Amino acid sequence: MFRGIRPLLRGSTYSGALFAYCGALASLPLLPVAALPAMAWPSASWGVQVALTVLVWSVLIGVIGLAPTTRRVLIACARRMLGVPLPDPVGERRRADRLRTSLWLLTHVALGWAGAQLSVLLFVAALLLPGGWAGAEAGVSVNGWTLRAESGWQSWASALGCLLLAVALCLAVTYALRWLAPRLLGPSSAERLALAAERERALAERNRLAHELHDSIGHTLTAATIQAAVAGEVLCADPVAARAALRSIEESTRAALEDLDYVLGMLREEKAGTAPTRTLADLPELLDRLRHAGAVVEPELSGDHAQVQGTLSRAAYRIVQEGLTNALRHGAGGPIRVTVTAAPDSLELDVVNRTGAGSGAGTVKSPDAFPTSGHGLPGLFERVRLLHGDIEAGPDGPEHWRLAVRLPVRLPA
Structure with a gap:
């Protein structure tokens, strides 16, 4: 009742x-x-x-x-x-x-x-x-x-x-x-389609922001950890090297804070500032920060990088950054070879680092091989797929790991 x-x-x-x-x-x-x-x-x-x-x-x-x-x-x-x-x-x-x-x-x-x-x-x-x-x-x-x-x-x-x-x-x-x-x-039916398209666009933007945040913050934390360890070891013996490592930590964390502020502003639907646009032109600065962290980097940059612009250039920077982060985090020391080749119709990115003997289960060409998605290598697979490119990740010989990405310079219509 x-x-x-x-x-x-x-x-x-x-x-x-x-x-x-x-x-x-x-x-x-x-x-x-x-x-x-x-x-x-x-x-x-x-x-x-x-x-x-x-x-x-x-x-x-x-x-x-x-x-x-x-x-x-x-x-x-x-x-x-x-x-x-x-x-x-x-x-x-x-x-x-x-x-x-x-x-x-x-x-x-x-x-x-x-x-x-x-x-x-x-x-x-x-x-x-x-x-x-x-x-x-x-x-x-x-x-x-x-x-x-x-x-x-x-x-x-x-x-x-x-x-x-x-x-x-x-x-x-x-x-x-x-x-x-x-x-x-x-x-109405037309409005439902428009709402679905708007939700899909918002979801794609949030996924992109999640990739950006993971790539930037993950790389910065990994590099800062190594740099702090280096600074602590040489603080008394080589103060100049220690100051250089601390200065590198300051520069990398400042750049990561810019990325974090932008992403948080977008997620809160606030009017965020200008998005940080790091492209292939910023690769030398990224490699210098790694050298300050004590890593040995052997870059090989060839081709006309100026022809790679916009989204493709920004994505290529993030892909190389993620490859370097994984090399620092999971590698076994030794030099890291970074190859960026800009051809008229494609952009090839290679990151090779030394690993322990027997590590790795084999070359991976699909994100389905990973139990999770949206972070690390699965995030790279998703990013490359959206750019209509090809990606392989896996052992390169008995003691090396290789990340190889090929991106078309002109996306198919």
Whole structure:
């Protein structure tokens, strides 16, 4: 029983009815304008004048529903007052969407007027029916139909019944609007496609930011750890080398903080600053920081790197950075060979480092070989796949590990 009356005790029930009544009230300023054609036809009967006024009134309300901002306002109000999860409209408004908005506005106003008049009538009846308020002859008459109660408990029972009917009417109006809102204000098929495309774009952007953050912070922490160890070992014997290692830590962590601030701003949907754009032109600086960390790097940069621009150049930098990070983290010391070859139609990246004998299970050409995705090598596989490139990672001889990536300079159409 309590479950049956629970909707009558919710504030959302009455906020929904209030939303309907406000819609009826908002349509009142249009009534004098709608009455002008009827006033210009004085010879018509009273019924014809009323019908003409209602018709013109409905047309005016429907025209308002065609306005560009009406749909957004109605969706925001329905979310607030009805508690219906409606997304904001996206994309270009189609004719069907405008017509659905007009139909919703007409239904909203009609339900508001019907509900408001019946609610007022029921509340007035609840006040007048008890005989003690207005005498034994008290009653309510509407169009020749009279509701009259005898004095005593019958009058109070009738008054309570009118109050319950008024509350039930609020519930019915609210449920009707909640049922209609998704169907008339909800996204159309075209809007659903636009919303899906927007969600896919946002997800792709967040995945890209996750890759950027992993590459930058992972590399910085690995390099800073090695540099700190080097500085600690040579602090007394070679203060100059120790200061150089500490200076390298400062430079690399400052660059990582810029990346972190940008990514966090994007994830919080704030207006972030200019995105850090590190490209192949920044590779020498990256290699210098590794040398300060004590690593032996043997670079071989050939070809015209200036022809590699934009997204491809930034991605190539991150790929080399991740390869170097893995070499520092998992390598067994020794030189790290970095080869970057820019050909007219492709960009080839190779990172080879020394490993322990017997390490590695074999060359990997698919991210499915990894138990996780989105970090380290799986992230590299995903990045290369999006650039339509080829990637291999695995042992290169008995004591070396090789990361080989080939990226097309001109992406296929």
